[in-house]
Amino acid sequence: MTILHISAECYPVAKVGGLADVVGALPKYQNSPNTTSQVIMPFYDNKFTQENTFSSVYDAQLNLGDSVYDFQILVLKDKPLDFNVFFVQVPELLFKDYVYSFDDTDRFLAFQIAALDWLLTWGMYPDIIHCHDHHTGLIPFMLQESYKYEAFRKIPNVLTIHNAQYQGWFSHDKVGLIPPFNFEHVGLLDWGGQINPLAAAIKCAWRVTTVSPSYMEELKQAANGLESLLSAESAKCIGILNGIDCNVWNPETDTYIVENYSIKTVDQGATANKTYLCDTFNLDLDKPLFAFIGRLVDEKGSDLFPEVFQLALEKDNLSILLLGSGSKITENQLQDLKPNFVGTYNAFIGYDEKLSHIIYAGADFLLMPSRVEPCGLNQMYALRYGTIPIVRSIGGLKDTVTDINEAGGFGICHPNTTVSEITEAIDRAITLYKDQPTYKGIRTKIMAIDHSWDASAEEYINLYNTLKTSQQ
Template sequence: MKIYHLSTECYPVAKVGGLADVVGALPKYQNKIKDIDAKVVMPWYNKHYVQEHDFEIVFDGFIHQADRLLQVLILKEKKITLGFELYLVKIPGLLDRDNPYGYQDESFQFLAFQQGILHWMTAMKIRPDVLHCHDYHTGLVPFMIDNCPEFGFLKGVKTIATIHNGEYQGIMSWSMVNYLPAFEHHKWGLLDWNGNINPLACMIKCATAFSTVSEGYLEELFVSFRGLESLVRDEFSKAYGIINGIDNEVWNPETDSMLDFNYSIKDVHSIKAKNKAQLCKEYNLDPKLPLFAFIGRFAIEKGADLLPDVVWRSIKQSYGRLNIIVLGSGNTYLEEKLKELDTVYSNFALDIGYKEHLSHQIYASADFLLMPSRVEPCGLNQMYAMRYGTVPVVSYTGGLKDTVKDVSTGGSGINFTYPGVQDVIHAITRALGLYQQEQTMKDLIISNMKFDFAWEKSAQKYLTLYKM
């Protein structure tokens, strides 16, 4: 079975969020299953990974976007270093940039990305068994292969769509229709939602089946989906919730090369303390105090707007009996507010940016991980935290409620219902009480590190979905 994963992100080539971790791990674990050949196709980026590895051009062609003729290059990595074949789509002027997102012409980018893939496959007579489309950036692929005569060779190929974050839908005005390949015009309704072209809605309508990255998130979409609630209810017969896994070959405290000190369940308490001491020394924090961490984008859906109030109020109310470290970026206003607090409180440390190695070090050092998310389709951070012996403190939403039960019911972390400052402060207070119960805390850490979030189970569930 030949499976092509289509995505704008893939770790370690280019990462913005959890999408990259999923696409960088799922095909690798699928390839461990007999008779499965999973590959990844993504845009070309001016990134270290691309510069440091060898690629060869396996296709050179052209596509039309309205009156524009665009060159399409397909580059294949010469060695299979990630556990799967990796293909990069390079289109000069559109897909040859430093980062996946943030450009004003991103609608043109993603249209060209999708059209380029299908043009390459059609020209080279590559007919996959499954095209696995990840998020709205590839949402028009199921429509194009069945309704654009140019791609008639691919008509009928099974398409599986995965919604990693339904907050982003790629909505475009109908003026963009001129930049799509020619299609059967009586099928325009498949593209439309509320008077606009909506790639995510189109993906749900046209894909053979679609999945979300947790069962809890699927349930939420039926009632809260930024205007697509009725659509997902109409299409519920082909909807599936499959929780993400984590790559235990990357996220393993015993072998993680990014850590100062490696450890296992047997020596977690003594060695994790050494990592904590090293991190606290670097950021001038007191290693004797409980350490809370936030890692992620400074986005509203992540609850990052709560951080400034949470930091100063928790330090004040605890009389300075805790440390907080924040790693992230994405909102300049929040960055400035947190920088101000960093100059005031010695109990608070801030590092702006995306730093993979530092995130690993924080998971291996912190006592608690804060996730005050308003929206969390799956969440991987809580799984990484548990794997590294850090207790998650999370809002009860999406994939978080699937993976973290409250300690009061024998669970693995601390839940709070409403993502607001007061609820987060209350959860931190509970965590401080838990921290004082030394043996209970030790038992919880050991129990959490035994949780199996490996990709093997989820990979098998996707295989079942492919075969349906």
Template sequence: MNILHLSAECYPAAKVGGLADVVGALPKYLNKRKVNASVLMPKYGNEWMKNHSFETVYEGNAPLGENKFKFKIQKGENIALGYPLYVIDIPGRFDRPGIYSETETGCSFDDTFERFLSFQIAALDWVKSMSDQPDIIHCHDHHMALLPFMISRSNRYQLIAQIPTVLTVHHAQYHGRFELQKTALLPDFDSKHRGLLEWDRQLNCLAAGLKCCWQISTVSPSYMQQLSEQSNGLEWLFENEQQKSRGILNGIDTAVWDPDSDSLIAQQFNDDTIAEGKLANKKALSRRAGFDLQYPLISYIGRLAHEKGADLLPDLFALFLSAKQPVNILLLGTGDRELHNQFEKLNRQYPDYFHAELDYNETLAHQIYAGSDFLVMPSRVEPCGLNQMYAMQYGTVPIVRNTGGLKDTVIDLNQPDGYGITFDEFTLEAAEQALWRALDLYQKDEQIANLRPRIMGLDFSWNASANDYIKMYSALIE
């Protein structure tokens, strides 16, 4: 069974969020099960790409509307990822540092549609040329969602139209919406199919993919259920396509996220050395942030975005900081510029209790998971969430809103066999109450000492999820 994954992100080559972690891990676990899985992604002008070698395996010249563009398919050389990594080099489109936006200004690229459309066209041209074609083409998110339409409806790809396509929706708030005139850039297709590209009088990439792919998957069962109620205008479509949809919970790469072998943390630890390990890593964080080690440490890691509930955090943190509550709060993330300003203000007001690093820092993220007592995730929308799983791998107790994949992975301490702190409503009051519960738990030495090995022992690896994907692929091929 040959599976080709197409994605805008793949860890460690290029990462903005959880999409990269999933695409960087799932193929590895599929290959461990004797499935030939590979990844195809854009060749960005970032440091990772510059520091690795690639061999050209195919060159082409493809249409983009009335124009043509040249591209190269290149295979990574001596890159130990657990799967073959291929990149598409399109001069003038991806050879810049940013993935979706300018690195300096944060503004989206003006040619976003042309970038990812040309990538998908080049990918299908390559597949069409192969002597050993993939059994499944697995597309990830709206950046790759025009591919199911093109492979099934474009005259250029009639010879490979029988290859099944899977579209995994990692976050349905983002659709890839553009003016309908952009449809003229696609390879020729019968005009009677134009409606498949349209949703609400716009070209909607995600909607087109949902209509045309053979199989829809999402990253948790609960999120699959929520999409027909909350998907930023695609609710009816998700409801209508339920017969070909399923939710498969994401896993995490336990080879990367393992406190017993993690080279990015101050001191490695395991089930037998949790107390010493957590203390040593908390000391490292406290030195960096200027915190008093004796206080509980609550952290947040993630994009500073509306769907992550990050706009709730300044007021939530200020409630505890202004009351001189003995708690330390650490934040790592980047995003909304107004939130940057608010967190910088908290940095100045409470330097001994609050520390925000407004950046993307993979090394620091590992250290925060290892050294924090609690990790808070107040998400409005959370398709799956990986941070809560990473935190538990390192003995850090999650504080999460009961939604999407957070609901599937964190059971409240008040429930039988519970191990985390959850809250239902997206309100300041509900989040505040959850943090008070965390501070109360911190005072119960025996309870928290027993809780940490329990959450570290939970299995959030890709093992079960990879098996579910294989079953899905097999059913499509049959």
């Protein structure tokens, strides 16, 4: 079976968040003697593309309405990745030093059209086309409706929703950018009077997956306007929990962290990493270290951090370190807090992959008070590194973290994203930390939890197989 994943992000080529981690790992775990799993993604102007060499395997032009753009399909000359990646180079639109910007309609439309135009010329079509998020959401529509791509009608396609908050909306004025199709079917593109790529994909994809079972259920109640569509299409929807790439996220071999460690040596290893963080960020080593890593957006509950941190730090019984960027208001509030709590609080506003690994290794607790969390990878990385997650029980967090007060529990859970519940959860964590034998017992227990991709990768393969069977 040949699978082609189509995505805007893929680790380590281009990463903004969890989408990259998934698309950078899933193909690896799907590849087997019987299965070839590959990725096609945009060619950005970034560190990875600057540091590697590429050759062109296809050179053509694409039409975006009346505009014509040159494009190429590039492949890596050397093969530093564990699976094939094809790159769509549209110099005028995609080759930027960012992945996302304010208006990406033309950019990602060009990407999707170039990918399909090239596929038409690819001798052997893939058995499965797997699209990720709204940036590739017009592909299921085009495969089904665009005259140009009629040859693909029988190829099963899957859409995975990593985040339904973002839908790629654009005005009907731009409908002419989509390769010609039977205009009587234009309603498939529409949701609420706009062209909505995510909605179009939910309508047209053969199957829709979300990245955790709970998120699938929650979307029927809250999906940024798509609730009724997801309920109506629920027969073809399924939640498959993400895994984590245990080769990349392994405290025994991780080259980013200060000292490697295993379950047996976590005491010493985690302390070495915590010491590094405390030295670097001027934090108190003797206090429990609470961390947050992620995008500073309302979905993650990060707008509450300035108040939560203020209240928690006033008690002077913990240290807090935050790594993230996003809302300028929150960034400024988090920066403003620094002078008030020198020695127990610090924030690194920005993106730093290496630092994120050291924080998973060195922090004692990881905060994730998300309002929406389709799956969440951070809590699974934290578990693997022996850092206890404090989560709001929602989406994938609900599916992966059990509260210490429940049978077999190992995390700290709170039902709502409010200042008082997060603060109370922090207090519970501090009480747990004071009981070092129990704390250490939980730490070794969580490191042994298996969230590797194996089971989920197989679930996807089973899903593809059912589609291939239904196609015959």
